[in-house]
Structure formats: structure tokens, C-alpha cells
Amino acid sequence: MPKPMLGANYTPRQGWFHSWGSFEPSPVQEDLAQIAQLGLDHVRIFPLWPVLQPSRTLISPTAVDDVLRVVDLAGEEGLDISVDLLQGHLSSFDFLPAWISTWHRRNLFTDPDVVAAQHELARVLGTELARRPHVTGMTLGNEIGQFAVSYHPDRHPTTSEQATEWTRALLETVDHHLPDRRHHHSFDDTLWFKDDHPFTPADAVTLGASTTVHSWVFTGAGQTFGEGHPALALYGRYLVEVADLWRRELGAPEDRRIWLQEIGAPTPWVDAEHAPQFADTSIRAAVAHPAVEAVTWWCSHDVSRGLGDFPEVEYSLGLFDEHGRTKPIGEAIGSLIAELRAEHVDVGGPPEQPLAPLPVPALARDGSDRSVLGPRGEVFATWAAEALEGRPRPLATADVGALAAGSTDHSSSPSAPINERRAARC
């Protein structure tokens, strides 16, 4: 098994993602050089959809060139790179083109003209990226399923069948134009825990080259355990276990890998002083799971305090501060990477012994009762208590309970409400 890749979600230090609208290569080159010097091996980047495709029928050649320039700069620094297609949603801001807004409001998952335009963008960008071997693949759009969820203030209603078809078809187009790479779709943890989310665990574990996980303790774990609790550094690993559970539940291949595509240390749940330890524990716990192929930290660079309106939590997630100085969390991750990369070093001690699964209630295959596994529920509380004692058990549903000898029966645990969770973020 190759060592997992360790990288960062790239947040440009100058101008954040707004810099796509007035691209300058020099500061980007500096940022990427810093990321590479820390020992990270890849970045994930986020072009803005309205900049790339300002009209449904116009893909900006300048904007495509800017993306390619960033890709090439990453390559010059020895970094692999993955590219998110449709942004879409970033750090509480939605960037939707005028041609699907207000007078031109059309559903971004189901309108045939809108979907055709998305495929065209995938074709144009994919074709160019195909010439660059250090591009690992594309992700359809950062947590783009958020636009379909019931709490979204400008929701694009989508059935589960439509969500699956949208994802499947766009992945197919990306794969056609950028073949022999690993393509993904992404989502926040509401996909795993919100009973009525039109995107389902089945989409997560069967579509795309591997299963992506975005781990944020502000979605319930922080509120449940409290600021600074050591269980928070295990939430990423828990989500990996949830993903692996659903893989087994839904009969996806045993060799299905997991990409912990976003994980970060958000205040106030993790304060600056403890962020290095949080990162170290989070990454070690994740990569100790045999399915995890990569961890990508959110994010590379702090958002400048000069940029208004971000939720407070978003300003301080970087490995580098807004002046480009490496933060303690950056140094911690750099040290960990050096350790992980060294030969003959087993990460986090000897390989984990196989543990008996923790039984969880039976799950409907359509995800309609998936909230039982949520971060405010008893399953996570029980799992975390054991994980804190060095036993991060796999999860298994009660109907495979034969594996669960000696475990406490939690099948009657009430599912936890998660519908307030967005408030913490936006």
C-alpha cells in the first residue's frame, strides 16, 4: 500500500479566490513554493464558475489560461494538483453565474441547458488538463450538493435520482476528456447525516474514483463535546469509518479508497495553541486507516482580515498566516510529513490491530435514517469514547451483528437532530 498523499486545499494569500478575477502569477508562485517547501505533495484548487463561464455559452479563454497557469506553477514546484470544476460554494460564499440567477433562474442539477453547459466546461478544462501529467484529476465542485439541501436559502430542488444522475454523468464526461486520472465528487458531512439530503451515501461510496470526506468539527462534534475536547481530533477518522461502513452496507468494492479531502482546525473548537496537536492527531488517525489514500488540509493560507464577511472560523484555518509566515500548525504538519515520508517508520506506532466492529442501528439503503450516525448522536459518542482509549473501531450495522460480540447494543439510540448545524457555519 503506497503511503497516503498529504496536501493542502490552496487558498491564495492575496485576494483569496477573488484573485481569479484579476490573476497574477507571482504571488501564486510564492504561495505554491511555500506549500511545497513544507513537504506537502499536492494541492487542490478552486476556480470560480462565474469567472470561467460568465455566459452559458462563453467559456473565458483568459480564465482557462489562468487555471492552467496555476496548474503549471504547481507542477514547477513538484506538486500534484487536482482541480474543482464548479465553484459554486466556498467558505460560506456562493458564486453562481448570472445566467442561472434571478431572471434566468434555472436548476443547476436538472435544467438540460445548464447541465449541458457544465459538461462543456468539463470538456474544455479537462482537455487542457489532460496534457499535464501531474494533474491527479478533477472534483465536480466543492460541496456543490449544498445547493440542493433543504436549508439552502436559494435551493435548487433535486431528487435523489436526479442527484445521482447529475453526478454520474458529469463524472463520465470529466473522465472522457481527462482519462486515466482519479475524479471525484465532494460534499460536506450533511450527505452522511441529513436524512433528506438528495445526495446520498450511495452516491458517496459508489461514484467517483474514491470516497471523499470533509471533516469539520463545527457541524456538531464541537457542540457536543465542547471546545478543546480531545475527541474532536478523531472526528475525521470517525467520518472515515462512516464512509467505510456505508461502503460495506452498499456492497461497494473492498478496495474502495477514501480521500479525506478537507479537514481543518476551526476556532473556537480548536484554539491556535492546540491546533498543531489537533492536526497531528487528526492526520495520524486518518492515515492509520488502510482505506485512506490522501489527506488534504484546509487550508494553505489564512484569509486576510482585510476581507470582510467571512464567518469568524474561516479566517484562521491556514498553515501560513496572511503575511505568508508559517504558523505552528504548518510546522507541525511539516514535521509529521517528514516522519511519514521517512522509510521504515510506521505511522503512529505499529499497525492497528483489527478491532471488533461497533454495532450501529440498521440503516435504510436510501439514507433516510442516516442521521443516527451524526456527530450529536450516541453512536459517535460511544465510538469516540473508545477511540480516545486507542480503539477506533469500525462500525457495523446490527444485522451484521455477528461480528459484534461483546459490544454494547446501541440500536435503540435516538437519532440526533442536525438541522441546526448550518448555523455554526454561516
Added chain:
Amino acid sequence: MPKPMLGANYTPRQGWFHSWGSFEPSPVQEDLAQIAQLGLDHVRIFPLWPVLQPSRTLISPTAVDDVLRVVDLAGEEGLDISVDLLQGHLSSFDFLPAWISTWHRRNLFTDPDVVAAQHELARVLGTELARRPHVTGMTLGNEIGQFAVSYHPDRHPTTSEQATEWTRALLETVDHHLPDRRHHHSFDDTLWFKDDHPFTPADAVTLGASTTVHSWVFTGAGQTFGEGHPALALYGRYLVEVADLWRRELGAPEDRRIWLQEIGAPTPWVDAEHAPQFADTSIRAAVAHPAVEAVTWWCSHDVSRGLGDFPEVEYSLGLFDEHGRTKPIGEAIGSLIAELRAEHVDVGGPPEQPLAPLPVPALARDGSDRSVLGPRGEVFATWAAEALEGRPRPLATADVGALAAGSTDHSSSPSAPINERRAARC
């Protein structure tokens, strides 16, 4: 009285207003040279708000430089120029920044932080424009009041008092940073005719350096009279009369001027064959009114058929086609300008003799019954019938009916419904 200025609303031939996102000076220089060569003396330009101010607290220096470059290119071609601040709304598309959308939804007329950001943009842009004497002034935003109207699909609710205050304060800031120019606010004709429009005729005739008029026959005149009817070429003049009526009604200064800031020849109401005559008649009728200081045609260049989703009417409004060729309507306007510019030539024949006003129903000063003057109503029908016979009479309310000896009494005319009018546009 100086001859009225005649210009064009500048629609970039390459990439329409999306070109702000990937600015190149060369095609803009070509466009502006064409406009100048036709004899037009000014252009009005429309930066995109999200490009200029992608964050509430970030005004893009690159985007400001791009605007200034266009301003300077216009100057090099001998053109005066006016700059619209907040777009906002253009040809059915709304361009709103992410920081007032979805999760960050805030009212663009009343939220203190949003308004403060607008004033900051006015300061930054105004300060730069102040160094350029050929800048005639700024307009707050193209028909930006549309966002406050009841039919807007993503309405920003605003009271009349708030609308007035927003307009007054922003004009004051613009005037402070760009002094000794003429600043305006703009609106479509719903301001004149929609009873519940929060922006009112009082705002129109008392705020800004002069009263702006946008004349589009697809808002009711076309539907009432039918395609190709000669009355349509008098609708702009009618709106001038409406503006002048409201000036008198509300006691605004006698020397208050009127800028016919937008007028165009939209299909199917005006077909390509008759567009030159429509333009000639429209402009002559407008400039024959002593209050009219300028006419600005919409628009300079056709929208490329390669750009999707525009209402059909928007593609063919240019004086130049999408390949840069002068259209017959452009030639007609060029000829008319040559005539108007010639010494000792009285436009459209001898000066109009003062005509007795056409009496109209008394009007509430707050505009709450303003729809009586709308393009589907009897007032316009009566006015147009006489104007077609060479008698474009001023309008006067019944309570100044002493002026109206010999006129038919239309004070009992029912007001016409106008609430279907948007359908024609979007």
C-alpha cells in the same frame, strides 16, 4: 441653448459586458473609434459590480484600472464618457456580488454595511475619474431600482423613503469625490407608471443633475399600437413630456433638463428595415423638446449570437453588428448627427410652436396613481394621436386645466394595467 449631446450606450462587441472579467484594450479601442467616427460625442459605460468589488471590503485595483483604461481610450477618440457605478442589471441579467447573495443576503438599498461599501466604491472610482475632464459624470447604476420592485424574483424590499435616501446619499458621495460634473440615477419606465414602485417621480425629477428617461416600446406601447406603428417612434418624446409634467407637478426648477439616457429599436416592434426611420424620428422628436440635453442610443454594438440566453430583443439593438459593420440604423444616426451638428440648421424644421397642454387626471404627489399615464392607457393614446399629426403637446393635470382650453377631458380615463409588462422583457 447648446445643441444636445448625442451618444451611445457602449456594449463591447467582443464578449459583451463579460469582457470586464478578461479585459483587453485593443477591441475596445476599435469599438470606441467606430462610435466616434459615426459622429457620436459620448458613451455611457457599465462596469460589473462583482468584478469591481468582489468582496465588500475589496475593490479590485485591476478592475478599476480596466475602467480607467476604457475611459482614457474614449478620451483618445474624442468622446466624452459617463460611468455607471453599480451593475447590477443589464439586458435581463443581474450581476450581484456573492457578499449580498444567498448566505450573505443583505438588502442592497438599506443594509448599512452594503450601503457603506457602495459609497466606498463611489469614492475610489470617483476620485480616479475626477482626474479626467472628459468624464461627464456618474450614474448610480443601470436601472438599479428594478431590484426593489414587487415583481423582481429576488426582491430587495425598500420603502419610498429608503429609496429616496439611498439615491440622495449616494449622489452626494459621488458629487463629493467627482465634483463639478453631472451625476444621475436611472430607472426604466416602471418608475413613471407603476403605482407601487418605491422609487417615485419625485426622485426622478428632483435628484441628480437632470432627469433621466429610458424609452423602450416593449413595455406597453408596442403591445398597444402593434408592430411597426408610427406612434412607437414618439414614445421617447412622450416620456420626456411625462418627465416634464412631473417636474411641474412637483415644483422642480424650470431649467431642469432631461437626458434621454436609453432609447432603442427593439424587434419585433421595430423591424430592421424600419429601424433607421424609427431612430431618426425618435431622436428628432426628443431633441425638439427644449429640456432635452442629450440622447444616448441603446446600444453601440449588437450582442453576439454566440452568447446565449438573452431575450431575443436584446441581440439586434446595435448601431454596429456583431462583426463590427455599421448597420443602416447606424448610418441613419450618423447622417442625422451630421445634420444636427451643422450650423444654422434647425433640427426637424422650425422650432415647435408652444402647444396647449393635454389635460390629464390629477396625480397624487407620491406617485400612487401614476399608472394613469402608462403606455397602455388612454392618455398616451390620445397624446400619440395628436403627436402623429405634428402636435406633441405637453401634459398638464386637470387642476392646471385653465391651460387646457379646447382639449378633450380625459380625466376619467381608467388607468391601464401594467403588471404584465415585464413578461415582454425577460
